[in-house]
Amino acid sequence: MASHDLRWRGALAVLREMRRDPGVTRAAVAQRLGLSSGSATEIIARLRELALLAERPAAVSGRGRPTTVLGPHPYGPVVVAVDLRQQDWRCAVAALDRGLEIVDRGGHASREPARVTGEIARAVRRVRDRLGDRVRAVGVAVAGTVQEGRVVQAATLGWDAVDLGALAPGLPLMVGNDATLSGVAEARYGAAAQARTALHVTIEVGVGGTLVVGGDPVSGATGAGGEFGHLPFGEAWLRCPCGARGCWDLVVDGRAIARHLGAPPPADPRTYAEQALARAADDTAVHSAVVLTARSFAAGLAGLINALDPDVVTLGGLAEPLRAAAAAPFDAVLSDGLMRFRRAGPPRLVAAALGADGALHGAAAIALDHVLTEDGLDAWGRLPDR
Numbered sequence: 271m272a273s274h275d276l277r278w279r280g281a282l283a284v285l286r287e288m289r290r291d292p293g294v295t296r297a298a299v300a301q302r303l304g305l306s307s308g309s310a311t312e313i314i315a316r317l318r319e320l321a322l323l324a325e326r327p328a329a330v331s332g333r334g335r336p337t338t339v340l341g342p343h344p345y346g347p348v349v350v351a352v353d354l355r356q357q358d359w360r361c362a363v364a365a366l367d368r369g370l371e372i373v374d375r376g377g378h379a380s381r382e383p384a385r386v387t388g389e390i391a392r393a394v395r396r397v398r399d400r401l402g403d404r405v406r407a408v409g410v411a412v413a414g415t416v417q418e419g420r421v422v423q424a425a426t427l428g429w430d431a432v433d434l435g436a437l438a439p440g441l442p443l444m445v446g447n448d449a450t451l452s453g454v455a456e457a458r459y460g461a462a463a464q465a466r467t468a469l470h471v472t473i474e475v476g477v478g479g480t481l482v483v484g485g486d487p488v489s490g491a492t493g494a495g496g497e498f499g500h501l502p503f504g505e506a507w508l509r510c511p512c513g514a515r516g517c518w519d520l521v522v523d524g525r526a527i528a529r530h531l532g533a534p535p536p537a538d539p540r541t542y543a544e545q546a547l548a549r550a551a552d553d554t555a556v557h558s559a560v561v562l563t564a565r566s567f568a569a570g571l572a573g574l575i576n577a578l579d580p581d582v583v584t585l586g587g588l589a590e591p592l593r594a595a596a597a598a599p600f601d602a603v604l605s606d607g608l609m610r611f612r613r614a615g616p617p618r619l620v621a622a623a624l625g626a627d628g629a630l631h632g633a634a635a636i637a638l639d640h641v642l643t644e645d646g647l648d649a650w651g652r653l654p655d656r
Contacts (some may be wrong), residue, residue, distance in 0.1 A: 272576065280557045284317065285322065285323065285342070286642055290458075295339055295340065297315060299568050304607065318343070320647075321346045321351075322342075322347070322366065323651070324341050325436060326341065328521070341367055342365035342369075345404065346404070347366050347406045348363050350438070350637070351634035352393075352409070353411045354386070355474075355476070356475050358376060360630060361390065361397070364634035366642070368634055368638060369576060370627065371394075375395075376397065378460040383432045386427075387434060405506070406442070406646065408438040409633035409637030409647075410434060411452075411629035411630065411632055412446075414429065415494050416494065419493065421434060421445065425511035426511070444637055446493075447480075448474075448497055449478025450632070451470050451632025452622065453469060454486070454629030454632045455624055456586070456623065459624070460622060460623035461582070465504055465580070466483070467516060467579065470586070471589055473522055473567070475478045476520070477519055479498050481496070499518050499522075500517045501570065502515075503517075503518035503569065504519070504520045505521060512571070515543075521563065523563075524538075524541070527559045528542060528560035530552075530558070543588050546589070551595075556562060564595065565594050568599075568607065569607050572603070576608060582618045585619060586628055
């Protein structure tokens with residue numbers, strides 16, 4: 271088969287629709303894509319033959335010809351998604367309908383890059399040993415700055431440049447910042463799925479995010495864009511682990527809450543912030559610290575809204591709980607920070623829908639983007655048992 275065989279175009283359109291809308295019926299796909307009954311039958315038969323798609327009877331509803339529900343073939347291609355976080359990592363498998371199955375996880379016994387990447391590489395190898403050539407690509411979400419597919423700095427892990435190529439030798443490897451990939455997943459499948467332009471902002475250790483336009487992140491010339499936490503929205507006297515001064519990161523998370531309380535910097539800022547938010551309603555000092563932190567978050571968020579003009583803002587990680595714990599002060603600072611013309615119709619702020627799995631979904635998304643191409647399907651079709 272030629273890698274640019276025109277017949278792949280119809281097949282890709284069907285598979286992408288199945289991915290976008292898991293559980294979609296054959297009739298709905300044909301209608302959305304403008305396919306005749308004969309064309310739909312031909313394309314879907316070909317996809318079944320290539321172990322790319324399976325069908326099952328749809329539930330009967332009213333009159334009309336019976337149809338089927340489209341889903342991934344039980345022996346079809348899959349991708350591995352990895353979420354590499356400050357304290358731990360998780361590994362999942364995703365089929366073409368983007369359904370995730372978490373298959374492995376581990377904490378960082380050491381922050382030494384070789385130790386961490388070695389553990390993850392062994393987890394990926396176990397998946398490949400079990401599924402063989404069905405594994406077509408690996409996507410990695412990492413809590414760090416990613417430039418041209420390479421980790422160049424992961425301040426919360428204490429890393430500078432780290433090569434992740436050993437995670438999946440012989441397989442296509444896609445790497446992205448965790449907050450960016452969470453935003454991609456929210457824009458495609460989550461709380462911002464209907465928006466043309468979505469701003470995703472998440473607080474974990476510091477703050478990150480991305481602007482997503484048409485389902486793709488605006489990530490700059492080298493892919494390192496979206497480092498919102500390193501905008502100078504913070505205190506100029508504070509030196510960030512990234513090397514810069516005045517980073518927004520340092521005034522919006524557990525480190526900021528601890529500083530307002532006169533406590534030492536926490537070893538685990540995210541857990542510290544979670545505990546503080548849980549205590550804020552009953553502890554006046556903690557509530558005051560949370561309010562100050564929420565105000566810093568609102569002021570920076572107003573600046574992002576003014577600059578990027580999103581339809582909707584999705585709040586991930588601790589961003590929504592922080593906002594909710596100090597709702598009135600947050601809203602007042604956000605409104606004061608918006609340009610006057612925006613105040614009558616500011617973008618909606620909504621909680622992220624995918625929760626703690628947002629980065630995993632995003633890692634799976636970039637890996638599936640690689641598989642669901644003409645070249646990707648062509649490579650699958652050339653396997654000996656196809």
